[in-house]
Amino acid sequence: MNIMMFAHDGSQNRGCEAIVRSSAHLLKEHWKEAKIYLASGMPETDKIIPKLDGIYDGSTRPIGKFSYDWLLSSLRLKLFNDESYALGRIHSNIIDNIRNMDVCLSIGGDNYCYGEQPGWYEIDRRVKQQGKKLVLWGCSIGEEDMSEQKLRDLKLFDLILTRETISYDMLRDKGLNQVKLVADPAFTMEKEELALPDGWQEGNTIGLNFSPLVWKRNEGSRTAIAVLIQHILDTTDMTIALTPHVMVEGNNDYDILKHYYESFRSTGRVILLPDHLTATQYKGYIARMRFFIGARTHATIAAYSNHVPTMVLGYSVKSKGIARDLFGEEKLVLGIHDIADKRKLINGFHELVEEEEMIRARLKLAVPTIQDRSHMAVQYLKEIV
Numbered sequence: 049m050n051i052m053m054f055a056h057d058g059s060q061n062r063g064c065e066a067i068v069r070s071s072a073h074l075l076k077e078h079w080k081e082a083k084i085y086l087a088s089g090m091p092e093t094d095k096i097i098p099k100l101d102g103i104y105d106g107s108t109r110p111i112g113k114f115s116y117d118w119l120l121s122s123l124r125l126k127l128f129n130d131e132s133y134a135l136g137r138i139h140s141n142i143i144d145n146i147r148n149m150d151v152c153l154s155i156g157g158d159n160y161c162y163g164e165q166p167g168w169y170e171i172d173r174r175v176k177q178q179g180k181k182l183v184l185w186g187c188s189i190g191e192e193d194m195s196e197q198k199l200r201d202l203k204l205f206d207l208i209l210t211r212e213t214i215s216y217d218m219l220r221d222k223g224l225n226q227v228k229l230v231a232d233p234a235f236t237m238e239k240e241e242l243a244l245p246d247g248w249q250e251g252n253t254i255g256l257n258f259s260p261l262v263w264k265r266n267e268g269s270r271t272a273i274a275v276l277i278q279h280i281l282d283t284t285d286m287t288i289a290l291t292p293h294v295m296v297e298g299n300n301d302y303d304i305l306k307h308y309y310e311s312f313r314s315t316g317r318v319i320l321l322p323d324h325l326t327a328t329q330y331k332g333y334i335a336r337m338r339f340f341i342g343a344r345t346h347a348t349i350a351a352y353s354n355h356v357p358t359m360v361l362g363y364s365v366k367s368k369g370i371a372r373d374l375f376g377e378e379k380l381v382l383g384i385h386d387i388a389d390k391r392k393l394i395n396g397f398h399e400l401v402e403e404e405e406m407i408r409a410r411l412k413l414a415v416p417t418i419q420d421r422s423h424m425a426v427q428y429l430k431e432i433v
Contacts, residue, residue, distance in 0.1 A: 049082045049433065051075065052149040053185070054106055054142050055156035055168055058090025061294045062327040063234070063346030065097065067155055067186065069327060070233035070422075072099040078426040085149070087142045096326055106142045108167070135170035143174050151433060153185040157211060157232065157345075160189045160198060161364050169201045176204050181433055184208045186232055186425065188215045188366035194222065206432050209425050212369025228428045231421035232370070234327075234346050235353045241332040247319050253287040254280065255334055255351070257342035258308075259294060259301050262361055268388030269361075270304070275390040276341075276397060277308060281315055284401075288312075289319045289337065293330060293344040301344065339400055345370070353415055357407040359396045361387050374414045379407075 053072075059065035072084045076099050087106030088094050094103050111134060136143060146152060152175045159165060175182045182205050189198075189210075202208065202224055210216040211232040219227045244250070256277070263270045280288060290309055292301035302323035309320040321333060331350040334340055340351035343361040351358040352374060359380040360367045368378045380400060386392045400407070 049079065049151070050085065050149045051082055051151045051153060052085045052087055052104075052145060053153045053155045054087040054171065055154045055159050056086060056088050056094075056106070057156075058088055058093040058296075059096060059327075060090065060093050060296045062325075062330055063293060063344055064156075065094070066234040066237050066327040066331075066346045066349070067157060067232070068094065068100075069097045070235075070237040071153070071155065071185065072097065073238075074233055074236060074423060074426050075429075078423065079430060085145070087145060104141065104145055108138050109140055111137055131166060132170055132173075135167055136174065139167050139171050142171055146171075146175055146178050146180060149180055151181040151183060151429070153183050154187075154205075155185045157186050158188050158364060158366055160184075160187060160202075161193050161366075163193075164195065164197055165201075169197070172201055172204050181206045183429060183432075186211045186230060188212060188364065188369060189219065190215070190365035191218050193365075194218075199224075207428060209428060212366060212373050214365050214369035214372065228424075229421065230425040230428070231373070231418045232346075232349055233422050233425065234349045235415065235419050236422045237331060237350075237353075238328055239331040239335050239350075239354070240326070240328040241336070242325075242329055244333075244336070245319055245321070247287055247316065248289065249285075249287045250336070251338060252285065253289050253319075253337050255289045255291045255337040255340040255342065255347075255356075256305075256308075257291045257293055257301060257340075257344050257347045258304055258361065259343040260299050260304055261294075262343045262384065262387065263304060265384050266388050272388050272390045272393055274308065274311065276393045277312055277318070279394050280397065281312065281317060285317075286338065287317050287319060289321060289333065291321050291330065291334065291340075291342070291347060292323050293342075293347040295323050339404070341397070341400075352411060353419070355408050355411040355415065357400050357404050357411075359400050373418060375410060 083101040085102045087104045089107045091103045208227045209230045216229040290305040312318040334350040335354035340358045342348045362381045371378050371381045
């Protein structure tokens with residue numbers, strides 16, 4: 049059984065690495081004969097991931113101006129308003145491998161949250177054209193993200209596995225009966241514990257992750273986070289561990305966290321974790337934190353799955369849905385418009401501290417159920433092949 053994961057842009061985003069790493073592990077654990085391949089936009093970044101039987105170059109191929117492909121694409125677009133030839137050439141690195149596969153997994157958890165994706169739609173169409181099984185693996189999609197074109201694409205899938213109930217309920221309401229509820233595979237990912245850095249207080253270190261993606265959507269949040277850091281330093285004796293999780297050019301957590309580190313390093317209670325660790329190594333640090341505050345979904349999943357009380361600086365349906373499935377409510381998830389409000393940030397932090405033991409106890413109770421859902425994804429997949 050040959051399975052190809054696609055819609056992955058590389059492991060500089062440690063959340064994307066976590067999805068691939070944990071998915072490959074789950075598939076191999078429950079499906080011994082499965083061969084797992086990855087089509088990656090940056091294949092050199094994925095060599096750190098074990099249990100893959102092959103990594104393909106899944107990057108896009110630009111169409112040269114005045115080339116044969118360019119002329120034919122232009123003609124088809126002009127005469128028939130048809131982009132399929134152009135999109136097929138652009139994504140040929142992925143499409144050329146479909147014929148060797150039995151199942152194609154579209155693995156970008158939130159790819160469908162960011163507008164139309166005509167390239168993925170064309171790949172999906174080619175998968176079905178060749179008679180292969182097509183699966184959307186561990187997705188989140190908001191009501192606000194839906195369109196007629198997206199719905200047509202989703203109807204092509206043999207199986208849609210949602211990682212939280214908000215997306216599940218919405219897609220079922222749209223008439224998509226092939227939808228099943230699972231959980232993000234990264235809830236099951238292993239951790240690797242490295243030596244603790246100087247200044248780390250065992251049992252009394254709070255992690256903080258922030259991202260340019262959030263800051264750009266609400267510029268006032270950058271100042272509010274600085275106010276929160278100062279408040280933690282003034283009112284507690286905790287160490288703050290600034291924790292990057294995405295190191296993509298133009299969207300690099302480390303760059304913005306380094307700015308905070310330089311501003312507060314003189315206190316002696318702010319640590320900046322390095323920018324070159326794997327997803328499992330970041331999880332190893334996050335697992336040993338007392339609290340965690342994070343914008344990146346898979347950094348917060350690393351915390352949740354190790355029963356670390358967490359406040360999420362959310363920016364999409366996935367953050368709300370995951371929290372709801374864990375707590376029965378959208379607990380300690382601040383929306384994109386809330387995170388520039390320093391009072392809401394500070395109040396959220398106080399709630400985190402005041403309810404520390406209750407939150408930890410709830411996570412210890414809920415996480416095993418969520419992990420069981422992660423494992424069920426493979427069973428649902430086996431049922432359709």
